[in-house]
Amino acid sequence: xxxxxxxxxxxxxxxxxxxxxxxxxxxxxxxxxxxxxxxxxxxxxxxxxxxxxxxxxxxxxxxxxxxxxxxxxxxxxxxxxxxxxxxxxxxxxxxxxxxxxxxxxxxxxxxxxxxxxxxxxxxxxxxxxxxxxxxxxxxxxxxxxxxxxxxxxxxxxxxxxxxxxxxxxxxxxxxxxxxxxxxxxxxxxxxxxxxxxxxxxxxxxxxxxxxxxxxxxxxxxxxxxxxxxxxxxxxxxxxxxxxxxxxxxxxxxxxxxxxxxxxxxxxxxxxxxxxxxx
Numbered sequence: 194x195x196x197x198x199x200x201x202x203x204x205x206x207x208x209x210x211x212x213x214x215x216x217x218x219x220x221x222x223x224x225x226x227x228x229x230x231x232x233x234x235x236x237x238x239x240x241x242x243x244x245x246x247x248x249x250x251x252x253x254x255x256x257x258x259x260x261x262x263x264x265x266x267x268x269x270x271x272x273x274x275x276x277x278x279x280x281x282x283x284x285x286x287x288x289x290x291x292x293x294x295x296x297x298x299x300x301x302x303x304x305x306x307x308x309x310x311x312x313x314x315x316x317x318x319x320x321x322x323x324x325x326x327x328x329x330x331x332x333x334x335x336x337x338x339x340x341x342x343x344x345x346x347x348x349x350x351x352x353x354x355x356x357x358x359x360x361x362x363x364x365x366x367x368x369x370x371x372x373x374x375x376x377x378x379x380x381x382x383x384x385x386x387x388x389x390x391x392x393x394x395x396x397x398x399x400x401x402x403x404x405x406x407x408x409x410x411x412x413x414x415x416x417x418x419x420x421x422x423x424x425x426x427x428x429x430x431x432x433x434x435x436x437x438x439x440x441x442x443x444x445x446x447x448x449x450x451x452x453x454x455x456x457x458x459x460x461x462x463x464x465x466x467x468x469x470x471x
Contacts, residue, residue, distance in 0.1 A: 194232060195434055197416050199372045202324045202347045204294070205261050206410045207431060208233035210376060210418035216245045218422065223249035227260075229427035235376075235418050237265035237298055238283060247288035262287060265298035265328055266312070268462065272304050276312030280321055295322040296350055297338075299329050301462035306334065310341040317344045326350065328374075329457075331464040332365040339369050348416065350374035352457050355384060355405065358450035358469045365467075367414045374416040375409055377456055389449060393442050400429055407433040408446045 196203040209231045211219065219242050223234065227249070236246050243264060250260055264287065270279035283292065295316065297309055313325040326348035327338050335349050349366045353359050353375030366373050379402060384390055390401045397404065402421075409417035410433060419430045438446075455466065 194230060194431065195410070197372045197414060199347045199370065199414070200324075200345045202294070202372075204348065204372060204374075204416050205231075205233035206416055207231070207406060207433070208235045208261070208263065208374070208416060208418045210420040211236045211242055211246065212240055212376075212420065214240070214242055216242065219245035219249065222422065222424070222427075224253065225424050226427050227253045227255060230431050231427070232259055233261040233263070233416075235263045235374075236287075237296075238267040238270065238279060239265070239298065243283055243286035247286050251288045257289060261293045262289065263294040263296065264292055265296040267298055268302045268304075271297070271302045271309045271312065273308055273312060276309075277316055277319075277321075280316045284321060291320065292322045294324045294326060294347065296326045296328040296348070297330075299459070299462035300327075300331075300334050300464045301459075306337060307341050310338055314342060314344045324348075326371065326374075329463065331467050332362055334464055335362075335366065335369060335371070339371075346371055348372045348374045350376060350418075352377045352455060353409070353415075354378050354380040354454075354456075355387070355390070355408065355446050355449040356380050356451055356454035357456075358447075361467045361469070363412075363415070372414050372416055373412075374418065376418045378405055378409055378417055378419070380454070381456060387449065389445055393438075393445065397436060397438075399433075399436070400426075402426065402430055403433050404438070405446075406430060407436065407438055408443060410434075411438055411443065 195206045328350040
């Protein structure tokens with residue numbers, strides 16, 4: 194596993210995403226993912242599976258220091274009166290005394306951004322969190338978050354796949370000194386019927402998922418979240434560090450981006466998104 198280094202953080206370049214996974218799925222998949230070599234697990238308070246993930250990590254026999262746990266504070270917990278208590282609850286569920294990376298999940302909140310960032314800073318200073326960041330923030334909100342935070346932010350996590358041109362947001366994120374964490378990389382399955390990706394995968398003798406994950410992690414400063422319900426795909430999805438895509442193949446995948454390809458856009462939570470085409 195390669196790491197993306199930002200500040201004093203070393204983030205495993207491929208993480209296992211757990212959005213939408215039930216308790217039964219977590220108990221089936223997380224132990225297998227850890228055995229396959231995953232060391233970065235991504236969850237969130239709102240996913241409702243922190244407790245099950247904590248069980249699996251505790252039972253794995255892998256030293257806690259070798260596992261990178263990311264979770265996210267839900268918007269209803271942003272106020273100062275709720276923030277630290279919600280993080281304490283996440284710690285209890287995850288059965289750990291620290292979280293590797295804590296993110297603000299969505300910007301949609303009436304709580305002032307300064308109060309949200311102050312909450313992140315407080316739990317970081319208390320040693321409950323090693324690193325902090327944001328999720329689904331546009332360029333303006335990310336820049337303001339960086340300005341407000343005394344503790345350096347290490348990532349902005351947002352939707353990124355071959356059909357969604359995020360070049361403006363990626364460039365701004367990297368210029369601000371943050372890593373990009375991309376989710377929804379397979380575009381909820383759309384990539385698997387893409388002729389361009391089928392052709393590239395055949396030439397490299399790789400799966401389409403491996404090609405897309407390689408495309409993601411081959412870009413500077415990008416961490417990719419991988420999500421699968423198939424046990425046989427776990428090791429495959431990590432086996433992307435022994436080859437490189439040629440520049441023309443990287444360009445061909447970038448060229449798949451089209452307008453109106455955003456998948457995740459919850460009203461009331463999402464910001465005014467940055468331009469993604471032209």
